[in-house]
Amino acid sequence: AQKITQTQPGMFVQEKEAVTLDCTYDTSDQSYGLFWYKQPSSGEMIFLIYQGSYDEQNATEGRYSLNFQKARKSANLVISASQLGDSAMYFCAMRTGGSYIPTFGRGTSLIVHP
Amino acid sequence: DAGVTQSPTHLIKTRGQQVTLRCSPKSGHDTVSWYQQALGQGPQFIFQYYEEEERQRGNFPDRFSGHQFPNYSSELNVNALLLGDSALYLCASSPGGGRGSEAFFGQGTRLTVV
Numbered sequence: 001a002q003k004i005t006q007t008q009p010g011m012f013v014q015e016k017e018a019v020t021l022d023c024t025y026d027t028s029d030q031s032y033g034l035f036w037y038k039q040p041s042s043g044e045m046i047f048l049i050y051q052g053s054y055d056e057q058n059a060t061e062g063r064y065s066l067n068f069q070k071a072r073k074s075a076n077l078v079i080s081a082s083q084l085g086d087s088a089m090y091f092c093a094m095r096t097g098g099s100y101i102p103t104f105g106r107g108t109s110l111i112v113h114p
Numbered sequence: 115d116a117g118v119t120q121s122p123t124h125l126i127k128t129r130g131q132q133v134t135l136r137c138s139p140k141s142g143h144d145t146v147s148w149y150q151q152a153l154g155q156g157p158q159f160i161f162q163y164y165e166e167e168e169r170q171r172g173n174f175p176d177r178f179s180g181h182q183f184p185n186y187s188s189e190l191n192v193n194a195l196l197l198g199d200s201a202l203y204l205c206a207s208s209p210g211g212g213r214g215s216e217a218f219f220g221q222g223t224r225l226t227v228v
Contacts (some may be wrong), residue, residue: 004156043202045157045219070127093156100145105156106156
């Protein structure tokens, strides 16, 4: 069975600072993909970044980077230079090789202070 | 280019009634997945449609059913509504049979059962 754990129910960060959102996962599959989504209060899930289990480089997309530590089974999201518009729920998700469907964690609420 | 669109955005139904939610996928996407997101939780997978067939199903009762049309749009039907069915229902679309890393979500339908 696959499992995603997000241990931080809420995080606070000052505008322009960096923040790390934690995600650990558990799977026995060798082939899997890890996703991060942002969900503002409007409800829409916005895709941020993807990391494949065989990717040697950490994924980066603009201000988002994924700190992938395979041996520790962690896939933390790093947001650099936080902006007020980054305030939202953030979800980590994993899809294993044999499935089309990602499993989501419970999410972390991020609040960016001016 | 319109993204994933869902209708209606909000809905109030009475316990025991039936409801139909609709989803139009992003242009070029052929795979549609439905999720239920209860308050304070991550999305839970309901089922996925590809080539007008239900390809994979999560742990939801038969009261939840769906359909995909030739134009790839999809419906989610829920019969005999329970109070516990109150949630945000999200539709996600993917291209290429859903095997890649790309998935786009709609803004969701917020269903309240009273």
